[in-house]
Amino acid sequence: MRCLTANNSNLNFINPQGNPKHLLTRIYMERTLVLIRHAKSDWGNPGLADFDRPLNARGKKDAPEMGRRLKKNGIVPDLIISSTALRAATTARLIAAGVGYDEADIMWADQLYHCGPSVFEAVLTSGDIADTVKTVFMFAHNPGITQFAYEAAPSLNINDMPTCAAAGLTFEASHWSDFPAVPHKGLFFDFPKNL
DSSP, rough: EEEEEEEHHHOOOOOOOOOSSSEEEEEEEEEEEEEOOOOOOOOOOOOGGGGGOOOHHHHHHHHHHHHHHOOOOOOOOOOOEOOSSSHHHHHHHHHHHTTTOGGGGGGEEETTTTTOOHHHHHHHTOOSOOTOEEEEEEEEEEHHHHHHHHHHOOOOOSSSOOOOOEEEEEEEEEEEEGGGGGOOOEEEEEEOOOO
16 A cells, blocks of 8 residues: 655645645555456357356356466455346356355446446446455456456457456556546456466
8 A cells, every 4th residue: 555645646635734744645555356257158048038148067167266266366355246147146156155255245236237348437436336445356248348358457468358257457546436547457367278
């Protein structure tokens, strides 16, 4: 964590006593965003609505494995946000179990279902994420999640996120709502077949 005084940031904060010698500070925290595409889904029932497609056997195997991999590498969420579509929600629950996160604490976001990159940013900047949260896992769908990963962390050079892929990026900010205004650094890109 680093502090930036008002003098360094060109912000003219004065403490409540009006004493300019004791300027307020703005706290910057390193934050991590992990974007996760849902695991492999089942196309066996052609009459089923896209929103209601479940995971197939491979998806049910890959999601817990990805959760274990993330935890082994010290990447665990303070908050999970997921699309409400069945395949994304199931992936979120399975990975939550793998990293030791209580699935009752998952934040559900209908708007993450087949959304574009601007919606990911809108969810992050909505004010619904507490400033104390350091790491967020966000579960969603292609093509939007790949586009957002590519735009948010171009150094990772992600052109396609396979099913159950995870892309991590870091940034320093006082609030999650600062996400669009600060630089992001690619942290990792992993997927089930990447052994």
